[in-house]
Amino acid sequence: MEDNGDFVVRAPDPAPGPERQVVSSDLLDRVTAAMEELPEHYRVVVWLRDGEDLSYAEIADVLDLPIGTVRSRLARARSALKKAVGL
Amino acid sequence: MDETLRELVSRSLDGDLDDVESARLEERAKTDAELAKEIDAARHLRGAVAALSARMEPPASLDKVMEPLRQSAPATPQRVRSSFRWLGAAAALVLGVTVAVEVARRNPEPTLTRPPHARPRPAEDRREVFELSPLPTARPEKNRPLGAADHLLEEELLQPAAPEPPPLEVMGPLSTDETQAVAIEAPRSTRTKRVSPKGDGAETKVLEPLDSPTVREGFAQTEASAAVTSSASPKTNLARTDEDRQTTAGETSTGKTERPENAGRRQVMEAGIVIRIGGADVWTGRSVTCQEGTWLVRIEVRDNTVVMMEPIKGDAESVDDGGCRPDDLIGSILAGVSDGIHIAEIVVSSDPK
Numbered sequence: 001m002e003d004n005g006d007f008v009v010r011a012p013d014p015a016p017g018p019e020r021q022v023v024s025s026d027l028l029d030r031v032t033a034a035m036e037e038l039p040e041h042y043r044v045v046v047w048l049r050d051g052e053d054l055s056y057a058e059i060a061d062v063l064d065l066p067i068g069t070v071r072s073r074l075a076r077a078r079s080a081l082k083k084a085v086g087l
Numbered sequence: 088m089d090e091t092l093r094e095l096v097s098r099s100l101d102g103d104l105d106d107v108e109s110a111r112l113e114e115r116a117k118t119d120a121e122l123a124k125e126i127d128a129a130r131h132l133r134g135a136v137a138a139l140s141a142r143m144e145p146p147a148s149l150d151k152v153m154e155p156l157r158q159s160a161p162a163t164p165q166r167v168r169s170s171f172r173w174l175g176a177a178a179a180l181v182l183g184v185t186v187a188v189e190v191a192r193r194n195p196e197p198t199l200t201r202p203p204h205a206r207p208r209p210a211e212d213r214r215e216v217f218e219l220s221p222l223p224t225a226r227p228e229k230n231r232p233l234g235a236a237d238h239l240l241e242e243e244l245l246q247p248a249a250p251e252p253p254p255l256e257v258m259g260p261l262s263t264d265e266t267q268a269v270a271i272e273a274p275r276s277t278r279t280k281r282v283s284p285k286g287d288g289a290e291t292k293v294l295e296p297l298d299s300p301t302v303r304e305g306f307a308q309t310e311a312s313a314a315v316t317s318s319a320s321p322k323t324n325l326a327r328t329d330e331d332r333q334t335t336a337g338e339t340s341t342g343k344t345e346r347p348e349n350a351g352r353r354q355v356m357e358a359g360i361v362i363r364i365g366g367a368d369v370w371t372g373r374s375v376t377c378q379e380g381t382w383l384v385r386i387e388v389r390d391n392t393v394v395m396m397e398p399i400k401g402d403a404e405s406v407d408d409g410g411c412r413p414d415d416l417i418g419s420i421l422a423g424v425s426d427g428i429h430i431a432e433i434v435v436s437s438d439p440k
Contacts, residue, residue: 031135032143043146049101050133051140056103075097078129087128
């Protein structure tokens with residue numbers, strides 16, 4: 001949903017109740033570029049969690065990984081993404 | 088920022104922290120500006136990735152790992168990517184509309200909408216008026232085309248009605264030893280002739296009292312007793328004329344098929360037929376073709392005439408050809424047989440005595 005160049009999105013959780021954020025199109029472009037540069041195993045866990053809204057347990061089941069690995073891998077992926085985006 | 092704190096921040100975004108961990112992180116974020124900024128940036132980035140999923144192709148490697156997820160979509164539909172849900176919903180909608188349109192096209196139903204040229208019906212004209220026309224077969228009319236069945240019905244209806252039977256003459260009970268002669272009409276059947284016992288040419292019927300020895304004897308006849316009530320020579324009372332026999336043969340020899348149970352039984356041309364009661368021949372005749380054999384029948388005799396004949400057992404049921412059926416022998420005039428029910432033997436052979 002586009003509104004004056006910005007995207008109004010619903011954050012996939014975490015807190016109780018939906019959370020709305022305004023994400024600029026510039027940020028989206030940067031995130032897109034950063035996602036494409038991420039290693040595949042990082043990109044997958046980020047996508048499953050934030051794009052598909054899977055829980056840690058579901059990601060662990062889908063990827064056949066321990067749930068602790070999912071937690072740590074997701075934290076590293078987000079850190080790398082943040083770094084690539086420049087936040 | 089160390090690895091552990093970064094993971095706590097990441098987990099806090101996903102609601103994976105318990106209450107204790109969440110409380111500690113919040114307390115620390117109040118005093119640690121860098122941590123607070125990290126949390127805010129991570130939350131912002133997470134929202135951006137969520138928005139990105141709507142316009143970005145998922146990682147190629149996800150095709151393999153997402154397949155089981157899509158298969159289990161009904162169990163966890165909220166987990167399926169929104170774009171997949173929209174795709175499925177659109178496909179289902181298209182399929183549903185296609186089926187509905189096709190069903191409607193093949194099964195048109197009368198529409199309730201009023202045609203545009205039709206005028207609105209007044210309120211008092213709500214009742215439907217049906218005009219009932221007579222059935223095609225109710226009154227056959229010459230000028231109206233009739234169907235095949237109507238044609239048959241028409242022929243039946245146009246046939247003259249059968250004449251009324253003559254009124255029965257009611258007579259009172261007869262006393263002992265009293266006899267009474269009553270004139271009767273000649274039978275319609277051409278098979279039989281009724282001969283008056285008096286030999287005067289008139290067709291009469293001799294009625295005997297109920298307690299007469301002859302009648303009592305007739306009543307006493309049963310299936311087990313085939314008593315002979317008369318031993319008069321049957322040859323002097325030939326029941327059928329040649330014309331009669333030809334008629335009978337013509338009626339029965341056409342269109343008949345041999346039953347399976349007759350297989351193996353010999354067919355006799357110009358068969359001789361003998362009705363035998365108590366060992367005495369009471370009627371002889373011939374027919375065109377009959378199945379050879381002997382069978383028992385129950386006959387009822389009125390005025391020396393066979394008025395009923397039904398098979399009892401044995402060959403009688405299989406003799407159905409060439410005018411030898413029990414029904415074909417009804418009307419035969421027997422020689423000297425009193426009225427009543429008798430057990431008779433019918434013998435069909437090529438050399439009748």
